[in-house]
Amino acid sequence: MEGWSIPKPDLILKMPQPVLLPASGDIEYTYEIVPTHFAEDRWVQMAEVLPGLRSNVHHGVVYIRPPDSHWLWHAPVGVPFTASALSDPEDRRGAHWTDSDVLLVYAPGSSPDEWSAKMAKFIPAGSDLVFQMHYTTNGHAGSDQTSIGLIFSKQVPEQRVLTLQLTNDHFLIPPGDQNYRVEARGTLPNDATLLSFLPHMHLRGIQFEYNIVRRNGDVAGKPVYEIEPLLRVHYHFHWQMSYRLAEPRFLKGGTELQAVAWYDNSEKNPHNPDPRAAVRWGEQTYDEMMVGFFDVAVPTSLDKQHFFIRTKN
Template sequence: MMQIQDSKVVVVVRDSLCQRSAAKPCGRNSIMKKSSIAMLAMAAAVSFQANAATGVDPLTQVQPVDAEWFYNGTEPDHIVEVPSFNVPATGVIDYIDSVIPLEFGEEKWVKAVQFIPGDKRVLHHLLSYVVADTPDAGEGMLDETVNDPRREFLEGYAPGKEYATEFPENTGIRVPDGSALRMSIHYTSFGQETTDSTRVGLWFADENNEPEYEYHTYSVATPMNQIQIPAGAMNHEASSSHVFEDDILLYGFRAHMHYRGKAMSARVVYPDNTSEDIINVADYNFAWQPTYRLDEPMVLPAGSRVVVEGLFDNSQYNLGVPDPTVDAMGGLQSWEEMFIGYFSYTDLPE
């Protein structure tokens, strides 16, 4: 263990980063990680002393920074106002499912999208889909491990995503006339009651320059009811796969697990049984889940199988595990687990 001490406060940091991989000695990266934790612990100690002296609860002093629209220096062509939600100070909050009609009066192509939370402190994440605006548009739970042909994934938000997502050249999300935006929103309490009013900015392609190809996202996942990670397991393996029946052009990949996620990789097995690595997220971090856009799109011929493989760490050496003495089960909340690889692609141009 490392111990940081001054005259009033003692902060102990469990030195476990090297123990997570007992077969390897501590390298430069591990030392840097330990130094970062030590610095954070020192900062926490100083902050604790300062607030203890004043009697001020630091949570009441945190104010979110106003965000701006970031896409070519322009305002969105359309802004979707998500219904406001009052977030309580404490407690577990069920996912919010919201359906908002998109009354454009004609078909549109979205070339870029950005989310601006009303209060970043409570918006854990959200997922948005284009669906038909029908009376049953909001029925059933939005399960992100299931690919429902009745919806098209638009984009998601997680803390730190301050920019607009622009889809690759000559691609976009098609929004037919009579569509709605269905959103799955996850709020978390933080000790102070607040209200969130998130906005979604949409930039459209010019009518005389509409994309030729629809941008799709397909989730390759282990169903949540099939996830069970044994207590204390340091390298619990998981895998899932999918065969694309048509020729596609693969643009990107995003890994998604929760606190026990340790690593995830993706590869493709071609119809001739040769294989090629797509990506290796060797040091997965729940707080850093970007979509990795390939430098050059990959051509996957019909019959190609994509394979997602990963590791979970449910041991005492993983500082993010809520309780390493119990099995971890699949579920929506962060203290439960998911295993999803998202593949972004278009149909292969002829």
């Protein structure tokens, strides 16, 4: 089907209303809530985001908002909105942070998601999809109406795929620093099978890695901890690759994961918007981000909230 990399989708869900984009200036994160109208639970085998105006889409995240969620509870449905435009104070504060599961992350260069016959992503009956879109301007006004294509599993899979992330939003990159390091760590509370990685930074990002951290305690003659590399890659903002393990990796609950990002805020970086600026976390391209997305497979009975409750062995 035209425009899609995956086979013909079983269902295409498009943002109901186009987002009008100005020729210049900053654009706040834009949201659009799309009801699925699913009368029964669905398992997604493949998914692909298709931007309407690819040149202006910095990235997009499609979230699964189950019917019992209170995230963006008072926000309008089927029309574009921004957090600052919401009338409810709780909706404004919580717009950018949610425990809703991620269906798919799109960034320039990223690939569609496709899982084995034994794995799929879960969309509960009655859920909405929430498109969170980050747009940039390029001197030309336009409009975007992004879609997501879904191919459903023919049966209930053995494992459910969850998208997790290691994030550090508290950093300050000094002006002119050519190799600034930012780190994030997290511990898997339960067993999981590691499937893939998707690093996300902005224009100063140059390298990203994922590691397993093994602590040795006070063992004589050994370092406090040892690092096992999982992925080490050069990073380019305009070609944000996702990386799938050739063989999925089983990780025991209690495994400590580390993500490390490097940034070049010097004049030697040709993409640097301003090497004289001290740079913090922010939404706009001239700001920076440090997010290490990664997919894991868990038993179908576990949702994201229950996965983060440590079970007793």
